[in-house]
Amino acid sequence: MANNQHDIFLAKSEVKAGDLEHKRKVAFNIQKYNDAVVRGKKQYSNLELARQKAKNIKWKVMENLDTYLEQFEKAFCANGGKVIWAENAEEAQQAILEICKEHNTKTVVKAKSMVTEEIHLNDFLGKHGIESVETDLGEYIQQLDGEPPYHIVTPAMHKSKEDVAKLFHEKLGTEPHLSPSEITMVARRNLRKKYTEAQVGVTGANFLLADVGGICVTENEGNGRLSTAFPKVHIAIAGIEKLIPSVNDLSLFWPLLATFGTGQQVTVYNSIFTGPRKTDETDGPEEMYVILLDNGRTNLMRREVRESMYCIRCGSCLNACPVYKNIGGHAYGATYSGPIGSVITPHLSGMPEYKHLSYASSLCGNCTEVCPVKINIHEMLLENRKIAVEDNLNSFAEHATWAMWERAMLSRNLLNLAGPSLKGSVVNKLFKDTWVQHRTELKFAERSFNKMWKDRKRQ
Numbered sequence: 001m002a003n004n005q006h007d008i009f010l011a012k013s014e015v016k017a018g019d020l021e022h023k024r025k026v027a028f029n030i031q032k033y034n035d036a037v038v039r040g041k042k043q044y045s046n047l048e049l050a051r052q053k054a055k056n057i058k059w060k061v062m063e064n065l066d067t068y069l070e071q072f073e074k075a076f077c078a079n080g081g082k083v084i085w086a087e088n089a090e091e092a093q094q095a096i097l098e099i100c101k102e103h104n105t106k107t108v109v110k111a112k113s114m115v116t117e118e119i120h121l122n123d124f125l126g127k128h129g130i131e132s133v134e135t136d137l138g139e140y141i142q143q144l145d146g147e148p149p150y151h152i153v154t155p156a157m158h159k160s161k162e163d164v165a166k167l168f169h170e171k172l173g174t175e176p177h178l179s180p181s182e183i184t185m186v187a188r189r190n191l192r193k194k195y196t197e198a199q200v201g202v203t204g205a206n207f208l209l210a211d212v213g214g215i216c217v218t219e220n221e222g223n224g225r226l227s228t229a230f231p232k233v234h235i236a237i238a239g240i241e242k243l244i245p246s247v248n249d250l251s252l253f254w255p256l257l258a259t260f261g262t263g264q265q266v267t268v269y270n271s272i273f274t275g276p277r278k279t280d281e282t283d284g285p286e287e288m289y290v291i292l293l294d295n296g297r298t299n300l301m302r303r304e305v306r307e308s309m310y311c312i313r314c315g316s317c318l319n320a321c322p323v324y325k326n327i328g329g330h331a332y333g334a335t336y337s338g339p340i341g342s343v344i345t346p347h348l349s350g351m352p353e354y355k356h357l358s359y360a361s362s363l364c365g366n367c368t369e370v371c372p373v374k375i376n377i378h379e380m381l382l383e384n385r386k387i388a389v390e391d392n393l394n395s396f397a398e399h400a401t402w403a404m405w406e407r408a409m410l411s412r413n414l415l416n417l418a419g420p421s422l423k424g425s426v427v428n429k430l431f432k433d434t435w436v437q438h439r440t441e442l443k444f445a446e447r448s449f450n451k452m453w454k455d456r457k458r459q
Contacts, residue, residue, distance in 0.1 A: 005333055006356040012331035013360075022158060026328060029157045030319045036263025037316070043255065043265050054252055055373045058310035061210075061243050062301070068210040068243045069292065075213025079275030081288045088295050089119035095291055096121065096202070096235060097128055103233055105130055105199040109191075111217065111224035112136035113204030114313060115237050115293060117149060118335045118348075121202070132202075133194045135223035140187055144171045150329035152336065153261050153315035158328055191223070201231035201285065205238035206312070207253060208290075211246045215273045215290060218257060222269055234285035236273065239293050241309040247272070253312065260372040261314040296348035303387065305380040308343045310373045317367035317377055323360055332357060339367035343380045351384075352393055358384035401430070412450060420444040 016022055041047055061068055073083045086092035100108065108125060110116060110132055122132040122143070134143040138155035142148065145167055149155035156164065161180050169176040174186055203224055207216040215236045217224045228234045244253060250270075258264040277284035300309055318324045318338030329337040334345040334354065342357035358381045367377040388394060408414050418426075423444045428436050435442070447455075 005353045008333050009331060009356060009360070012333070013327040016328045016331055017326050022328060023326065025160050026158055026325055029154065030325060033154075033263060033319055037260060037319075038263070040259035040263040040265060043259070050252060050256060051372055051374050054256055054312075055310060055375075057244060057249055057252070058373055061245060062241070062306060062309050065240065065243070065301070068245065069240060071210045072208055072213055072243060073292075075211065076215075076275060076290060077213070079213055080278075081213070081275040081290060084289060084291045086291050086293045086295070089293075092119050092237060092291050092293050092295070093121065093124045095289075096237075097125070097130075099233060099235060099289060100125070100128075100130055100200055103199050105233075107194060107198040108132045108200045108202055109135050109194050109198040109227045109231065110139075111201070111203040111227045112139050112155070112219065113202070113237065114149070114152060114335060115204050115239055116202060118295065119237070119293070121237075133191070133198070135191050135194070135227055136219070137184060137187055137221060137223075140191070141167065144168070148330070148335070150337075151315060151318060152313050152338070158330075195226045195230045198227075198231045200233045200235060201227040202235045202237065203227060205236050205242050205290075206257065207244050207250065208238055208242045209245075209247050209250075209272070210243055212272075213274055214247060216250065216254075217271045217273070218254065218267045218269070220262070220264075220268045225269060225271055228271075228273065228285060229283045232286045234273065234276070234288045235291065236289070237291045237293060239295070240297055241311070256372040257312050257314050260316040260370070299347040300344060303347065304383045305343055305347065305387075307375050308340065308377075308380055310375050311340050311344075312373060314372055316370045316372065320366040320370045322362055322364065322366070327360075332360075339377045339381070340375070343377060343384060346384055346388075351388060351391065355384065355388040355393055358382075358388070416448070416450065420446055 044050055076083055084095045086095060106129075108130060110121070112134075116122070122134070125132040134140045136155070139149065141156040141159065141164055142150070151157040159167075161183070164180075164183055165174075165176060165178045168174045168178060168183055168186060172186065172190070178186070203215070203217050205215045206218040208214070209216065215238070217228075217236075244250075254270055255266050258267045261267075273288065276286055276288040297309065300306055315338075317340050318329070321339050324338045332338075332341055332345070334341055334349060334357070336345055336348075339361065342360055345357055346354040361378065361381045363378050363381065365378045368375065368379070371377060415423075420443070424442060428441045431442075
């Protein structure tokens with residue numbers, strides 16, 4: 001029985017890596033996005049310049065984060081909004097609960113937001129008798145199925161249209177073979193009533209604008225706008241890394257997010273909220289709160305992996321990662337999966353529990369290649385491994401094994417002393433639970449390259 005995050009990861013990965021139907025669905029859906037991204041990139045005359053400029057802006061923000069956070073708070077509060085600082089998930093949960101109790105909230109409608117998944121908001125509100133309804137179609141599907149999101153951008157990527165039709169039949173009593181458009185209409189009918197009933201609407205934030213105190217919400221379905229137009233209260237929850245300096249920077253970041261996330265030139269709905277409804281406005285919330293969440297992010301700022309704070313959550317590194325495509329999003333056991341998740345999760349949720357994620361990589365560098373803000377993801381995976389060693393988080397057996405391995409690899413004489421059969425016996429025993437379990441045993445050649453080279457020189 002798996003009893004820790006490492007064992008759970010290995011167990012889930014083994015199941016999914018051998019599930020050919022799961023891999024077929026994921027490969028099909030990822031390929032659709034990858035093809036769209038190729039088309040989307042054609043809108044740029046100099047894509048590399050745009051990516052480098054975006055990275056430079058995020059660098060500037062992270063080097064002056066305290067200043068930009070205070071600037072954002074001042075501007076947002078000047079427009080009638082309220083800012084709440086949350087050091088961890090528990091503080092964010094309690095702040096939201098207090099707001100909900102103050103307004104006698106029975107129903108919350110929630111736009112797609114990874115940070116609310118990070119603090120497990122739905123489960124928390126449910127325990128306090130408050131219904132929290134996902135309004136993004138993918139998130140709605142996952143909520144019906146009792147599963148967390150599978151992918152940062154596409155929550156139900158691992159499901160086929162037949163899977164969703166079957167789920168709606170089982171959970172909602174619909175016909176068992178609905179088409180995608182019919183499924184969408186069913187979700188629309190069910191959710192429209194929730195928008196008008198809900199006392200509170202919750203969103204995340206794709207970007208926070210320091211100069212105008214604005215919250216940017218990017219989506220393709222309009223559910224984000226509906227979740228903020230009808231309820232009397234709007235709560236936006238955002239990680240402190242979401243800041244960019246100015247509203248003028250959106251002309252750079254919005255197209256990059258759309259292109260690398262879904263292959264669009266720009267996402268369908270892009271909204272900026274700067275506070276509650278004004279006296280001359282006809283809709284929108286009467287009160288608006290922004291919760292600025294740390295929850296381990298300052299841990300990232302202190303370490304050599306601070307560049308991961310540049311991430312704009314486009315999901316492109318997941319689509320490019322051969323490991324993700326084989327084991328899927330749920331195997332990671334964390335809110336943020338794939339390469340970027342493997343970098344940040346150990347610092348957000350604890351290096352001792354999640355250091356293994358940084359080893360779940362081929363280090364091919366494809367994640368770095370496709371990142372719109374040029375984050376050196378694969379190098380930071382190596383950095384996490386170094387941190388784990390420096391913090392003495394690896395076992396004595398692991399240290400001893402690698403010490404012996406290093407000694408052998410650096411000594412040609414030691415390697416020559418061990419014949420092919422001895423080498424094979426040692427290596428196959430060391431990797432019997434990993435490599436050998438799923439493949440034929442490794443066999444070493446009778447004559448090493450070193451031996452062949454010496455023989456060649458004698459001729």
